[in-house]
Amino acid sequence: MVAPRLVLVLGDQLTPGAGALALADRNRDVVVMAEVLAEAEAVPHHPQKIAFLFAAMRKFAAALTADGWQVRYSRLDDPANTQSIPGEVLRRAAELGAREGIATRPGDWRLLAALETCALPLHLVEDDRFFCSTAAFDAWAADRKALRMEYFYREMRRRTGYLMEGAAPAGGRWNYDAENRKPAAADLFRAPPPRFAPDATTQEVLDLVARRFPAHFGGLEGFGWATDRAGALAALDHFIAHALPDFGTYQDAMLAGDPFLHHSLLSPYLNAGLLTPQEVCDRAEAAWRAGRVPLNSAEGFIRQILGWREFVRGLYLREGPGYLTRNALGHGRRLPPAYWGGETRMACVRAVVAQTGRLAYAHHIQRLMVTGNFALLAGIDPAEVHGWYLAVYVDALEWVEAPNTLGMSQFADGGVLASKPYVSSGAYIDRMSDYCGGCRYRVADRAGPDACPFNLLYWHFLTRHRARFGTNPRMAPMYRTWDRMDEGHQARVLEGAERFLVRLDAGEPV
Numbered sequence: 087m088v089a090p091r092l093v094l095v096l097g098d099q100l101t102p103g104a105g106a107l108a109l110a111d112r113n114r115d116v117v118v119m120a121e122v123l124a125e126a127e128a129v130p131h132h133p134q135k136i137a138f139l140f141a142a143m144r145k146f147a148a149a150l151t152a153d154g155w156q157v158r159y160s161r162l163d164d165p166a167n168t169q170s171i172p173g174e175v176l177r178r179a180a181e182l183g184a185r186e187g188i189a190t191r192p193g194d195w196r197l198l199a200a201l202e203t204c205a206l207p208l209h210l211v212e213d214d215r216f217f218c219s220t221a222a223f224d225a226w227a228a229d230r231k232a233l234r235m236e237y238f239y240r241e242m243r244r245r246t247g248y249l250m251e252g253a254a255p256a257g258g259r260w261n262y263d264a265e266n267r268k269p270a271a272a273d274l275f276r277a278p279p280p281r282f283a284p285d286a287t288t289q290e291v292l293d294l295v296a297r298r299f300p301a302h303f304g305g306l307e308g309f310g311w312a313t314d315r316a317g318a319l320a321a322l323d324h325f326i327a328h329a330l331p332d333f334g335t336y337q338d339a340m341l342a343g344d345p346f347l348h349h350s351l352l353s354p355y356l357n358a359g360l361l362t363p364q365e366v367c368d369r370a371e372a373a374w375r376a377g378r379v380p381l382n383s384a385e386g387f388i389r390q391i392l393g394w395r396e397f398v399r400g401l402y403l404r405e406g407p408g409y410l411t412r413n414a415l416g417h418g419r420r421l422p423p424a425y426w427g428g429e430t431r432m433a434c435v436r437a438v439v440a441q442t443g444r445l446a447y448a449h450h451i452q453r454l455m456v457t458g459n460f461a462l463l464a465g466i467d468p469a470e471v472h473g474w475y476l477a478v479y480v481d482a483l484e485w486v487e488a489p490n491t492l493g494m495s496q497f498a499d500g501g502v503l504a505s506k507p508y509v510s511s512g513a514y515i516d517r518m519s520d521y522c523g524g525c526r527y528r529v530a531d532r533a534g535p536d537a538c539p540f541n542l543l544y545w546h547f548l549t550r551h552r553a554r555f556g557t558n559p560r561m562a563p564m565y566r567t568w569d570r571m572d573e574g575h576q577a578r579v580l581e582g583a584e585r586f587l588v589r590l591d592a593g594e595p596v
């Protein structure tokens with residue numbers, strides 16, 4: 087009899103027929119899946135994220151079994167579980183008499199290194215669930231002085247034909263972002279996204295997670311994620327019909343009472359493999375071609391997936407593991423307790439952190455322009471910021487989280503991903519949200535005891551990094567504004583920022 091090969095399927099590889107599963111033979115090979123502490127505690131993942139992945143893994147394993155595969159599935163509480171992926175690979179290989187295995191290349195460097203040094207020879211297959219292969223990204227990137235998403239995205243539009251009219255972009259423009267910056271009204275009716283009541287499998291996992299990870303930040307009460315393909319498809323249907331038409335227009339808006347607005351909430355399903363990026367983009371394009379969705383929304387949405395998602399992955403893989411420790415701005419402050427639910431007077435940070443704890447979700451502008459913006463302005467150690475984002479969001483996997491956090495949000499890569507830092511004063515947050523009305527600080531105050539910390543820290547950041555950014559043409563207008571202020575005001579702003587940072591360092595609630 088031919089020895090079986092072991093086919094490893096990780097928690098974010100839940101796509102039938104992809105990667106290793108495409109090469110495997112269901113009559114000979116055995117699929118191995120494992121819930122393990124080494125992954126669940128690599129960072130203190132939000133309980134909803136662990137529950138989402140474990141429930142989706144259990145259902146995927148059941149679907150494979152129903153499809154004729156042999157599956158060895160390790161539950162977290164199995165007494166024989168070695169609690170690491172390589173440990174489970176070796177244990178199952180011994181059990182099955184397998185002398186080799188196949189695995190889809192893991193998305194992050196840590197697990198890749200662990201599998202490359204595993205005592206069972208593992209044939210690692212490229213993850214083929216992306217529009218752009220690693221080789222194609224590297225070919226695009228080779229010889230370019232700077233890697234910019236917009237040019238990569240145009241190339242991907244040409245290659246895939248999405249929203250193209252012959253060789254030209256539909257409507258004559260590649261990017262409709264100028265139309266996508268409207269604040270949202272609190273009283274406008276928006277169909278809330280579907281939430282999925284836990285079935286027996288999910289409930290069992292929720293109980294397990296509540297028991298095993300009680301100290302992790304975040305609650306399980308509001309758990310409403312779909313945990314199988316049917317649910318993920320229902321979420322996609324709902325988004326295309328109800329939210330996509332206004333997705334573009336209100337993409338940057340934030341409301342304290344509406345965490346979702348017109349966002350899709352599809353990232354966990356895409357990242358775990360329950361949906362493919364192709365089917366999601368196909369549906370958005372079809373809705374536009376049928377006249378049900380305006381071009382600015384279809385384009386804005388497809389750009390996030392075909393452009394940003396593929397671009398950050400290419401960049402993560404190209405830059406290598408060293409990317410994770412970059413700290414171009416030399417920031418070293420500790421992440422304030424407010425990020426873990428500690429007290430803060432900043433209404434915007436409080437709202438986004440509370441929402442994150444409740445839902446394991448915040449949309450892009452909340453991540454970038456509230457928690458990310460504050461961490462950057464205050465000079466928080468980017469490694470700590472990275473650890474936080476990797477832990478608290480249901481969609482967080484390092485290949486997508488790290489370039490967004492270290493590159494886009496913290497400028498820790500020195501400008502590999504972004505041409506300038508995403509920083510703003512309180513005025514931007516006030517324009518795009520309704521947070522400021524309920525804040526102890528005053529967004530209109532540029533200096534003084536009640537001034538919004540974002541107003542003070544914004545100028546502190548720009549002045550302390552003038553040597554780096556002063557010559558950046560995209561930042562010249564900000565420096566001109568600063569230079570036009572009278573010196574007395576400048577001194578009040580910088581002193582106010584220093585006082586704020588002293589209180590922050592002393593651990594006072596700010």
Ligand code: FAD
Binds near residue numbers: 398494
């Ligand atoms: P929508 O607004 O509906 O967007 C549609 C889809 O586009 C998303 O589902 C996602 O797949 C994709 N997308 C949108 N923006 C990006 C982006 N910048 N990079 C990659 N894909 C994008 N996204 C993650 O999937 N995982 C992360 O761990 C993650 N960490 C982030 C950390 C920071 C600091 C920032 C600023 C952004 C991060 N993002 C991350 C990107 C983005 O915020 C989320 O993809 C998005 O908020 C998910 O919600 P949604 O599905 O409702 O997105």
Ligand code: DLZ
Binds near residue numbers: 096121197
């Ligand atoms: C994120 C995660 C968690 C929390 N738990 C598991 C797990 O127990 N078993 C598993 O196979 N995968 C898990 N994952 C996903 C992996 O961490 C992910 O595959 C790697 O980080 C590579 O992206």
Ligand code: SF4
Binds near residue numbers: 433435515526527
């Ligand atoms: Fe945030 Fe400043 Fe507005 Fe308060 S005033 S909510 S700190 S932006």
